[in-house]
Amino acid sequence: MLTEIITIGNELTEGRITDTNAKWLAGRFTAEGFAVARISSVRDKIEEVTTIISEAAGRSDTVILSGGLGPTSDDVTKASLCKLTGTKLVTDKKVLEHIRKMLKGRGLPMNENNRRQSEIPDGTRAIHNPLGTAPGIWLEYNGRVIVAMPGVPFELEHMTGSEVIPRLKERFGTTGYYSRTVMTSGSFEAMLAEILAGFEKELPPEVNLAYLPSPGVIKLHLSASAGTQNEAREMVDNQVDKLSREIPQYITAYDDEPLEMTVGRLLKESGKSLCTAESCTGGKISSMIVSVSGSSVYYKGGVVAYSNRLKTGLLGIDSAVLEKHGAVSRETAEEMAINACRITEADYSVAVTGIAGPDGGTPGKPVGTVCIAVNSPSGCISEIHRFGDNRERNILRASTAALNMLRKRLLF
Amino acid sequence: MLTEIITIGNELTEGRITDTNAKWLAGRFTAEGFAVARISSVRDKIEEVTTIISEAAGRSDTVILSGGLGPTSDDVTKASLCKLTGTKLVTDKKVLEHIRKMLKGRGLPMNENNRRQSEIPDGTRAIHNPLGTAPGIWLEYNGRVIVAMPGVPFELEHMTGSEVIPRLKERFGTTGYYSRTVMTSGSFEAMLAEILAGFEKELPPEVNLAYLPSPGVIKLHLSASAGTQNEAREMVDNQVDKLSREIPQYITAYDDEPLEMTVGRLLKESGKSLCTAESCTGGKISSMIVSVSGSSVYYKGGVVAYSNRLKTGLLGIDSAVLEKHGAVSRETAEEMAINACRITEADYSVAVTGIAGPDGGTPGKPVGTVCIAVNSPSGCISEIHRFGDNRERNILRASTAALNMLRKRLLF
Numbered sequence: 001m002l003t004e005i006i007t008i009g010n011e012l013t014e015g016r017i018t019d020t021n022a023k024w025l026a027g028r029f030t031a032e033g034f035a036v037a038r039i040s041s042v043r044d045k046i047e048e049v050t051t052i053i054s055e056a057a058g059r060s061d062t063v064i065l066s067g068g069l070g071p072t073s074d075d076v077t078k079a080s081l082c083k084l085t086g087t088k089l090v091t092d093k094k095v096l097e098h099i100r101k102m103l104k105g106r107g108l109p110m111n112e113n114n115r116r117q118s119e120i121p122d123g124t125r126a127i128h129n130p131l132g133t134a135p136g137i138w139l140e141y142n143g144r145v146i147v148a149m150p151g152v153p154f155e156l157e158h159m160t161g162s163e164v165i166p167r168l169k170e171r172f173g174t175t176g177y178y179s180r181t182v183m184t185s186g187s188f189e190a191m192l193a194e195i196l197a198g199f200e201k202e203l204p205p206e207v208n209l210a211y212l213p214s215p216g217v218i219k220l221h222l223s224a225s226a227g228t229q230n231e232a233r234e235m236v237d238n239q240v241d242k243l244s245r246e247i248p249q250y251i252t253a254y255d256d257e258p259l260e261m262t263v264g265r266l267l268k269e270s271g272k273s274l275c276t277a278e279s280c281t282g283g284k285i286s287s288m289i290v291s292v293s294g295s296s297v298y299y300k301g302g303v304v305a306y307s308n309r310l311k312t313g314l315l316g317i318d319s320a321v322l323e324k325h326g327a328v329s330r331e332t333a334e335e336m337a338i339n340a341c342r343i344t345e346a347d348y349s350v351a352v353t354g355i356a357g358p359d360g361g362t363p364g365k366p367v368g369t370v371c372i373a374v375n376s377p378s379g380c381i382s383e384i385h386r387f388g389d390n391r392e393r394n395i396l397r398a399s400t401a402a403l404n405m406l407r408k409r410l411l412f
Numbered sequence: 413m414l415t416e417i418i419t420i421g422n423e424l425t426e427g428r429i430t431d432t433n434a435k436w437l438a439g440r441f442t443a444e445g446f447a448v449a450r451i452s453s454v455r456d457k458i459e460e461v462t463t464i465i466s467e468a469a470g471r472s473d474t475v476i477l478s479g480g481l482g483p484t485s486d487d488v489t490k491a492s493l494c495k496l497t498g499t500k501l502v503t504d505k506k507v508l509e510h511i512r513k514m515l516k517g518r519g520l521p522m523n524e525n526n527r528r529q530s531e532i533p534d535g536t537r538a539i540h541n542p543l544g545t546a547p548g549i550w551l552e553y554n555g556r557v558i559v560a561m562p563g564v565p566f567e568l569e570h571m572t573g574s575e576v577i578p579r580l581k582e583r584f585g586t587t588g589y590y591s592r593t594v595m596t597s598g599s600f601e602a603m604l605a606e607i608l609a610g611f612e613k614e615l616p617p618e619v620n621l622a623y624l625p626s627p628g629v630i631k632l633h634l635s636a637s638a639g640t641q642n643e644a645r646e647m648v649d650n651q652v653d654k655l656s657r658e659i660p661q662y663i664t665a666y667d668d669e670p671l672e673m674t675v676g677r678l679l680k681e682s683g684k685s686l687c688t689a690e691s692c693t694g695g696k697i698s699s700m701i702v703s704v705s706g707s708s709v710y711y712k713g714g715v716v717a718y719s720n721r722l723k724t725g726l727l728g729i730d731s732a733v734l735e736k737h738g739a740v741s742r743e744t745a746e747e748m749a750i751n752a753c754r755i756t757e758a759d760y761s762v763a764v765t766g767i768a769g770p771d772g773g774t775p776g777k778p779v780g781t782v783c784i785a786v787n788s789p790s791g792c793i794s795e796i797h798r799f800g801d802n803r804e805r806n807i808l809r810a811s812t813a814a815l816n817m818l819r820k821r822l823l824f
Contacts, residue, residue, distance in 0.1 A: 027428065039431075284702075300719045303713065304713040
């Protein structure tokens, strides 16, 4: 079954917001085995929206629309569907009742705008939206299916999973598609591609490998299409097994688990605790750790020692060490890591000190120089890195490198 | 002049990456006064790429393509342009010379893949790419202009600004477009829309207002199209003046300046310093502050006191206060803020303690309860907030609320 996705709104064609709905829908439909042939974004103009829906329904089995279902004048999706099918809007009593209940729960009266949300084009079916007042719309059109969903991301995502995908599967069936994402850290794309050149050559034709690089982390996306999902799964799993023998030193996790979650899992499993001591990363590492629910079980906290004064004052770094080796040195990083464990009574610590840029570099220690130390019950280790000259990327790469060092220390 | 943007690649239609190139191009073309009618993404299939280019050139004056210009088999843009125009690839000697020089600079020999990058469809013009080896392509086609650019973001962005926009302006001329983004914090969308209902009604027809909400921050985007850019600018500036009288209490900055940058600017101007004491935000506030280049001038650092032990140990919070009022209380937040200033000798501090969720709530203090304190030379103030039940959003909303409190304290 071939799918097209159409997102509607001037905020998209004027580049004011990133089209995260289109990406999410494309990923979800692909994962469910529905190939996405095309994604489009159009302006809030009835004429243009009607045209693109009609074109898409001429090419593809299913057309998924997002946005333009609100009650205001720049919401044109329902009017476009009416124009396409030559019908008028009619009130759906079940939807009206749902809206009344939702508003009552919030202590609000029903106004004309709310009432208009219960109208759908005649001959279409409303799709229940438990999280909002705008229903989705299901339209059978010349043997194709057109689905319109609200643009609010969590409403759209919930409706896709609970209603739209199951109904489409019932309507069209699926072929087998399966994919896995292998997480790697500690290399860069060109290097990984060289190491994996032989592996890539030997891939069966049904299996596709894609590199998805971001600062410090490269995801390897393996996917396969086959007669059934089980067949596709077996093909992908075989290649993932092979990959785990080819590059064990770089793989941090399978199935898209971010590094901060991997580290959190390992700490939880071993019953150990963690603290941080950050200079140039400025709290990025701690905020990554804390983004994981339940991190309070293993994370005690830490210090952002951005100034040298806090390095000596709060972390108790010997000012002789700072003077002799400099704030950006393995010696300072190691003392930060060791003292952080002592002060917080945590089992493990990561410490980072470096020059994020764009200023502060010297010939001996250029912008991008970062020292990382990890302290653990079996001792303190440190590394020195030379990243690039972009501040944001340096902070991200230093943070992932530190979490990856900690991960290895927890494993080996 | 009507523009369409087409981005090419399976990684887009399979939802593996977000289409940041399309957003960037749409924003840039809109800002230059070229209306974008449609954005599309298609798979790496010659047939489908050729079809969509032909369709777009039938509707719009300019078609901008991104991606698919590399030397490997899944790069199909050049082949599609050849198919569209019925021509073959020919070597462009100037491009070949440029590639040779670039490789030499990196100490690399030229291989067959590199050489193939110098080939462009016969009858087209190469667009110089000083930052990479793949040239852009300029094609005049039935009175329309088709431009293909590499998908590497910084190459695409540089080529758009230095070559493509100037040439298109020469070719088509422009009408006047101007826009500004006013930053607000401390309200939510429905509330702001109600306050601004009268303002919106009185907007001249040429001026458009859009709300761009994110957790804790709502951007107001005002844009106008007119005969010249100066006319459009005057229309927008007049409305921004009016807005600054309507909602002075919510506006944090003009022209898209993030809150952490506004706060940094105010600290720099006043020669004051800042520190942080974070519990539930876990370093998010400090990492936002440190994301601004030059923040080491005013930011001393801080403590992530995630566990109660660190609140007493590192921040010296009186355990009687913790016991009497709880870790999540205005009293604890205020003591965190005051002690942080004392320990770090900073002039200002922000302190946050709360329940980010999904666990840890109680009937009296449900998930989303967050206490924020700001200490300054004129005393310590605090607020209690009730956000929602989503961890990520709670951390973001607490962080922006804290920075906004600090901003007001710096101003008034």
